[in-house]
Amino acid sequence: MTADHPTPDAAHRPLAGRVAVVTGASRGAGRGIAQELGAAGATVYVTGRSTRARPADTYGQLLALSELASLPGTIDDTADEVTRLGGRGIAAACDHTKEDEVAALFARVEREQGQLDLLVNNAWGGHETFTGVFEAPFWEHPLSNWDSMFDRGVRNHLVASRCAAPLMVKRKQGLIVTTTFWNRDHYLRGNLFYDLAKASMTRLAFGIAQELQPHGVASVAVSPGWMRTEFVLAGHKTDEAHWQERPALARTESPRYLGRAVAALAGDAQVLDKTGQVLRVADLARAYGFIDIDGRQVEAFEL
Numbered sequence: 646m647t648a649d650h651p652t653p654d655a656a657h658r659p660l661a662g663r664v665a666v667v668t669g670a671s672r673g674a675g676r677g678i679a680q681e682l683g684a685a686g687a688t689v690y691v692t693g694r695s696t697r698a699r700p701a702d703t704y705g706q707l708l709a710l711s712e713l714a715s716l717p718g719t720i721d722d723t724a725d726e727v728t729r730l731g732g733r734g735i736a737a738a739c740d741h742t743k744e745d746e747v748a749a750l751f752a753r754v755e756r757e758q759g760q761l762d763l764l765v766n767n768a769w770g771g772h773e774t775f776t777g778v779f780e781a782p783f784w785e786h787p788l789s790n791w792d793s794m795f796d797r798g799v800r801n802h803l804v805a806s807r808c809a810a811p812l813m814v815k816r817k818q819g820l821i822v823t824t825t826f827w828n829r830d831h832y833l834r835g836n837l838f839y840d841l842a843k844a845s846m847t848r849l850a851f852g853i854a855q856e857l858q859p860h861g862v863a864s865v866a867v868s869p870g871w872m873r874t875e876f877v878l879a880g881h882k883t884d885e886a887h888w889q890e891r892p893a894l895a896r897t898e899s900p901r902y903l904g905r906a907v908a909a910l911a912g913d914a915q916v917l918d919k920t921g922q923v924l925r926v927a928d929l930a931r932a933y934g935f936i937d938i939d940g941r942q943v944e945a946f947e948l
């Protein structure tokens with residue numbers, strides 16, 4: 646165990662026997678979520694395109710920006726961490742834009758486990774066309790940003806949910822979590838495409854909830870604050886060991902804070918009461934009583 650504050654419930658592994666799929670988990674939010682599900686004892690299918698045999702997903706135009714070109718992380722690395730932390734990590738290569746690969750992934754889960762308790766919709770291609778400019782009037786953002794956020798963001802989640810839903814409906818239980826960003830319906834000025842993509846994800850989680858509720862399956866959107874992902878840290882030319890030297894990162898939280906929120910929801914027998922809602926990690930931290938890995942209970946990221 647590192648000096649990190651441990652997951653509060655790690656001692657009794659509340660998610661032992663549960664099966665989860667976390668999409669886009671080679672790094673970023675997905676990695677943090679997979680780690681915390683592992684610490685809670687779950688079996689976690691860690692999906693993404695980067696494997697040790699084919700490392701480092703390309704970040705599209707970011708390849709031109711040398712600092713961000715080669716971010717660390719593969720699905721094999723994350724799966725190993727899941728197992729080290731107390732769960733069972735299974736690396737499953739999958740490009741979530743490809744329907745046949747997604748269908749094969751869920752067929753594999755059913756064949757190997759006979760159940761699926763949790764899908765975390767998280768694979769996000771939105772950073773892959775990032776040009777270094779996040780805030781600009783909508784007429785100046787290139788349409789390639791729209792494509793990466795919708796075709797490799799929102800659509801990913803719909804495709805995965807279509808495959809996961811029948812497995813959950815069959816057993817009349819399960820939870821679909823969609824990661825998003827939400828700030829009390831405030832408009833995210835400066836990036837209309839991002840604002841629309843996040844609103845679409847939040848609405849997707851809501852619509853899925855309406856259709857799955859009669860079958861005993863829950864769906865929620867979960868919003869972290871600003872996370873110290875590998876992408877964010879590289880953009881500030883620092884790493885997790887040194888981020889406190891960067892005042893600009895003072896309001897950030899670790900991706901594992903979000904992971905603790907997802908693990909708490911997955912372990913909540915009354916989670917159906919929350920179906921259809923968009924939930925902020927900071928609010929869930931207070932409600933469930935968890936903290937971030939540095940011991941803080943980070944406040945919600947208000948714009």
Ligand SMILES: NC(=O)c1ccc[n+]([C@@H]2O[C@H](COP(=O)([O-])OP(=O)(O)OC[C@H]3O[C@@H](n4cnc5c(N)ncnc54)[C@H](O)[C@@H]3O)[C@@H](O)[C@H]2O)c1
Nearest residue numbers: 669671672673674693740741742768769770825826871872
């Ligand atoms: N980073 C933040 O501070 C922050 C804050 C609030 C919300 N969010 C949201 O969290 C979600 C995840 O973002 P992130 O910051 O972890 O992004 P990230 O770019 O760090 O990670 C995204 C992951 O998805 C994978 N991925 C992308 N396209 C894929 C595909 N087609 N198939 C399989 N895997 C694919 C990437 O390889 C990577 O592992 C997004 O919806 C983002 O908007 C992020």
